Amino acid sequence: MSKTKNDPLHKSDPYYALIFIIPTLAVIAFVAFWPLAQTFYNSLYKSALMFPQNKIFVGLSNYGALWQDPRFVNDLWNTIRFTAWSVGIETVLGVLVALMLNKKFKLRGLVRAAVLVPWAIPTVVSSEMWRWMYNDNYGVINSILMSLHVIKQPIVFLAFPSTAMPAIISVDVWKTTPFMVLLILAGLQLIPEELYEAARIDGANAWQRFWSVTFPMIRPTIGIALIFRSLDAMRVFDIVFIMTKGAANTETLSVYNQWTLFTRGFIQPYFGYGSAMSVMIFLIIGILAIFYVKMMKIRLD
Amino acid sequence: MKRSVFLAIALMIALVISSFATVTIVMTAGAVGAELQVLQTQIKEFMQQNPDIKVVLMPMPNSTTDRYNLDVTYLSAQMPEPDILFLDTIDPPAFADFLVNLKPYFTDQELSQFFQGAINNDTYNGRLVAIPWFVDAGILYYRSDLLQKYGFQPPTTWDQLIQEAQYISQREHIQGFVWQGAAYEGLTCDFMEYVHSYGGNILDENGKVVSDSPQVKAALQTMYDMIYKYKISPVGVTTYQEEDARHIFQNGDAVFMRNWPYCWPLLQATDSAVRGKVGVEVLPEGTGFPGVHHSATLGGWELAINKYSEHIPEAVKLIKFLTSPQQEAYKAINAGQAPSVLSVYNDPAVIKAVPLFKSLYDVFVNAEPRPKSPIYAQISQVIYDNVNAALTNQETVDQAVAKMTSQLKQLLGQ
Known part of the structure; x- marks a missing residue:
């Protein structure tokens, strides 16, 4: 098939592409980058939500103040604790359940669907139920x-x-293990049966087959699942807000952030401080994401 | 020819004027149970009387914190709507700068018809920023059948309550006393009742922090001892909100409960296990200090006008309508909410429908407000965080009171 330079269809491609892409870029810029930029801008000021005219430029000092705030540091540890435990347990359980559901058995379709139920219930409802x-x-x-x-x-x-x-x-594990199962099950189904046959012929037992065939093949999937779950867990809000409202040393960063922005920053000059906290949560999660991508050698393209 | 042009212009002017003649005011409202239906009926009547005003209701979430957050969103956007805001008792100081001063719109005589405690509560820096719509106060519910069975009178002091609760709960194998101990606004309400009842306070009249006192320690110690020493309250009370306490009491699993008047119609409902077996009384008082007295925390909801509203006179008209004795009586009978207007408590129809209001009148008149401050939400959090920490053994009573005092002083710059 030959294409001439005068082919009108071919020639106009880049322009059309640009025209078609602009709305998407505009939407992304509008819903993602603009609020982020706005939040960062707010974080440079000492201001109250209700008195925007009284704001004072303070540069990056809000960010420094965060690390002097014992409540922020304490809540950061709580959040890390929550993330490490919940994501860790969810991953192990997710792999186990996915391996089970990957075997052929009667009513497999029904069981696979049933496993998803906790994940399908809105978090607010399940938190209240567990409470x-x-x-x-x-x-x-x-x-x-x-x-x-x-x-x-x-x-x-x-x-x-x-x-x-x-x-x-436990509530988070109950709720989001199905999500892990779903992702890992998808990864498991991509493994060609021949690899297991070859492993069996080589005399590998079940344990060896898992570590030499299954695990390397699902590692990228686990990596993606870990990223999704960790980022989600780092900004956990609803479960904590409903079950304890942060009492008994369970307050996480997002719960503190919500309180700072709304309750404290309403007429007192803490809105900029709350915005700095939002940006800091974003940065912490960003660093975590980069760390995962490097560690797992995941190729995002 | 000229005449037809004139006619056409006149017609156009008439059309323009008539389209401006109806103003629309937007009002936020609670949407719990009968509350919204009752309000809709009232609004319909108002619109019949005032055909030039159209009222649109904007139902709000149930929790006071969510409502507060929504109001913050509307006001910070400087939106002219909602015109009328529905505010919790504790909110007027925080919102004061964004609300219309209603004093010029009401005569002294009109204002004298309301509970004065509620009017004081809604006055901040000399401006009347809200009008009380209905009032609330903490009360003691007791099992009249069990008290009678063991020959007790309703308790008048905390010590007496502890003694009766211990005696009955051990024999009936139920809880003695349930209340609100979770770390949230409700715990501040409960705690303030103990503090006041022992003659103490958290802030004095001038807003100075006075919480480091033997009275405050005695108040917190009493709450703590109810759980761990006398075991009349389950440890779980430290996670209870209003509804958790009500469920236990309504199931017949507790002798006493501290709660708000809203429980009464529910406890008397046909599906209630304690129907006809419940009495109410003013909360007990402390002992051993000068100035001990029976105290109830003032609650309730207020109507206020958004400073950015474009229809202030019409909004005032609606507020006057809703807080008129007839409408307050209608609301009391049909939604069970306690009127903010004194004369309604003498209305035989109201007392017949909700006999409880007769005994509550004195409680409402003497109900005590929580600390009045534009940063009340933060003050309250310091209080309930430390009280809850003491009640869950994370801090001792002395530590909690000391920490509360120093945090409040820091917060208020003292």
Whole structure:
């Protein structure tokens, strides 16, 4: 097939491409970059939301102040704790469940669909549901533990630092393991059956087949899943806000940020400080994403 | 020819004027239970009386924090709508600069018809920035059947409550006393009742921090001891909000409950396990200090006008309509909300529909406001965070009071 330079269709391609791409770029710029730029601009000022006329330029000092704020540092640790535990457990469980669901068995389609149910429930609803399940008087969890004589007194899970964070992490694990399963299952289905046959002929046992065939093949998928989940977990808001509102040392960065922007920054000059916190959360998550991409040697293209 | 041109112009002018004649005012409103339906009926009547005004209702989320955040969004955008804002008792100082001073629109005689505590609450820096719409106060619910069975009177002091709750709960195998102990606004309300009842305070009249006092420590110690020493309140009370406490009490699983009047119709509903077995009383008082008294935290909701509204006179008209004795009575009967207008408590129809209001009148008259400050939300967080930390053994009572005091002083620059 030969194309001449005078081919009108071919010649106009770049222009058309540009015309078609502009709306997309404009939308992305409008919904993603503009708010980010606005937030960064706000973070350079000392200002209250309701008195924008009284703002004072303070440069980057809001960013320095963040690291002097014990509540910010404490909440950063809480967020990291939440992310490490929830994403770690979700990944391990996700691989295990995905491996099971990849085997052929009766009603597999039904089970695969059922696994997704927790993920399909809005987080607000499931958080409220779990808050009730953790209740000391009527909660099903205490009721089961009491009837099995595991405990004598009901445990008030959400009241104490020792149990509140694990309780919240459990809810996140329950809710988002299906997401991990879904992604990893997709990765598993891409592995050609011949590789397993070859491994079997070479005399590899199940454990060896997993480490030499399955795991290397799903590693990029796990990497992508880890990125998605970690970024999500680092900005966790809804579960914490509904279950404890940050009590019992479970406050995460986003919960603190929301409070700073709205409650504190409304008429007091903390709106810029809250904006700096938002940008800092964005940067921390950005660094984490780059770290993952490098570590996992994922090629994003 | 000339005549037809004149006619055409006249017609056009008439059309333009008539299209301007109707103004539309937007009002935010609660959407809980009967509340919205009642309001819709009231608005319909208002529009029949005032055909030139159209009212559009904007239902709001249920939680006070979410409502606060939404109001912040509207006001910071300097939008002329909503014209009328529906504010929690604690909000007027924070929003004061963005609300219309209503004093010029009301005569002293009109204002004297409201609970004066509520009017004081809505006055900030000499400006009346909101009008009380309905009032609320913390009250003690008790199981009248159980008190009678064991020959007790409703308690008048905390010590008496502890004693009765302990005695009955051990024999009935139910909880003694449930209240709001989670780290949120409700805990500040509960805590302030204990503090006031022991004759203490968090801020004095001049806004000075006075929380480091034996009275405040005694108040917090009483709350703590109810859970860990006398065990009349479950440890789980430190995670309870209003509804958690109500569910336990309504199921017949507690002797006493501290809650707001909204529980009454629910406790008397046909599906309630304690229907006809409940009494209400003013909350107990402290002991051992001068100035101990029965205290209830003032709550309620106010109507205010957005400074950027383009229809202030019409909005005032609507507020006057909604807070008139007839409409307050209608609302009390049909939505169970306690009127902000004194004379309604003498209305036989209202007392017949909600007998509770008769016994609550004194509570409402004496209800005490929470600290009045434009940064109330932050003050409250310092209070409930430290109280909750003490109640969950993260801090001792002395540590919590000391920390609360120093954090409040820092916050208020003292």
